[in-house]
Amino acid sequence: MQEWLTKIENAVDLEELESIRIKLLGKKGLLAAEFAKLKNVAPSEKPKVAKELNELKAKITKLLAEKKEELQQKELKRRLESEKIDVSLYSPAGYKGALHPVQSTLDRIIEYFVSMNFSVETGPLVEDDFHNFEALNLPKHHPARDMQDTFYFNDGMLLRTHTSPVQIRTMMSQQPPIRMISPGPVFRRDFDLTHTPMFHQVEGLLVDSKDRVSFANLKFILGDFLHYMFGDVRIRYRPSFFPFTEPSAEVDISCIFCDGKGCRVCSNTGWLEVLGCGMVDPNVFEAVGYENVSGYAFGLGVERFAMLIHKISDLRTLFEGDLRLLEQFR
Numbered sequence: 001m002q003e004w005l006t007k008i009e010n011a012v013d014l015e016e017l018e019s020i021r022i023k024l025l026g027k028k029g030l031l032a033a034e035f036a037k038l039k040n041v042a043p044s045e046k047p048k049v050a051k052e053l054n055e056l057k058a059k060i061t062k063l064l065a066e067k068k069e070e071l072q073q074k075e076l077k078r079r080l081e082s083e084k085i086d087v088s089l090y091s092p093a094g095y096k097g098a099l100h101p102v103q104s105t106l107d108r109i110i111e112y113f114v115s116m117n118f119s120v121e122t123g124p125l126v127e128d129d130f131h132n133f134e135a136l137n138l139p140k141h142h143p144a145r146d147m148q149d150t151f152y153f154n155d156g157m158l159l160r161t162h163t164s165p166v167q168i169r170t171m172m173s174q175q176p177p178i179r180m181i182s183p184g185p186v187f188r189r190d191f192d193l194t195h196t197p198m199f200h201q202v203e204g205l206l207v208d209s210k211d212r213v214s215f216a217n218l219k220f221i222l223g224d225f226l227h228y229m230f231g232d233v234r235i236r237y238r239p240s241f242f243p244f245t246e247p248s249a250e251v252d253i254s255c256i257f258c259d260g261k262g263c264r265v266c267s268n269t270g271w272l273e274v275l276g277c278g279m280v281d282p283n284v285f286e287a288v289g290y291e292n293v294s295g296y297a298f299g300l301g302v303e304r305f306a307m308l309i310h311k312i313s314d315l316r317t318l319f320e321g322d323l324r325l326l327e328q329f330r
């Protein structure tokens with residue numbers, strides 16, 4: 001038996017100890033065999049032998065428990081050692097991401113209009129004909145629908161071609177006065193140097209009673225906004241046409257690349273077109289059931305702003321996910 005006690009003493013891990021325990025104390029173990037032999041012992045000897053066996057069993061059990069505790073402590077210590085983290089160790093800086101230039105430009109645009117008390121509204125990307133066209137004074141077969149090549153679904157729904165439908169949704173779910181912008185993706189069947197099938201717009205709309213909104217208000221807010229975005233530029237308004245505004249205008253800033261002298265980017269005109277705007281057409285107010293109000297609206301392309309601000313010449317590079325482009329904006 002001494003041999004087994006030594007084995008317990010020398011066990012190196014919990015696994016070995018467990019196999020010794022089974023060998024000694026298990027149902028078919030050595031001690032069970034010794035107890036079985038009791039029936040052959042002379043009755044006078046039996047109590048003595050049984051007592052010795054019980055004492056041996058108690059001794060082994062105690063030894064096993066002590067060894068187990070010791071081995072567990074050892075194992076814990078080993079794990080703590082091996083998993084120790086040296087927090088003072090030098091580690092090279094990890095990879096740092098950056099905001100996509102379209103996102104940072106959008107953030108800046110939103111920041112301006114929120115500071116002017118405009119709310120930020122959203123609408124669905126899959127729109128119906130009423131919100132995307134009809135209510136915006138673009139009846140079926142109106143030639144101006146061709147200005148925007150549309151992705152249609154089979155059920156007559158479509159991918160919105162501009163953020164203007166959110167004007168309609170906001171006017172139909174709220175009451176004037178309204179001051180809102182609506183940023184988000186829009187979709188058109190277009191793909192070249194300056195067009196991608198998905199891009200981002202910000203729509204703006206202000207509606208109030210007739211005596212409180214004028215074209216001068218529109219000029220003020222857009223002028224202030226463009227100076228916020230582009231710094232010290234000159235601004236001009238060119239008469240234009242949009243079905244949902246009357247009168248309508250396009251807004252140019254003096255070319256930020258040549259300061260208006262004329263260069264490749266501005267096609268030697270000295271001007272860059274950045275916005276569409278106008279006074280809300282009465283037909284639009286009629287479509288949403290508004291009376292005795294006046295309003296102005298504007299719409300802009302976020303990628304165009306981002307390209308001008310960051311001097312990016314090919315719009316498509318913004319959507320190729322090339323890390324070499326994104327790394328420049330860290």
Ligand code: DAH
Pocket residue numbers: 161162163164203204242244245275276277278297298299300
């Ligand atoms: N929806 C126009 C577009 O996609 C942009 C626009 C122009 C919006 C003039 C307006 C506006 O609200 O008044 O090209």
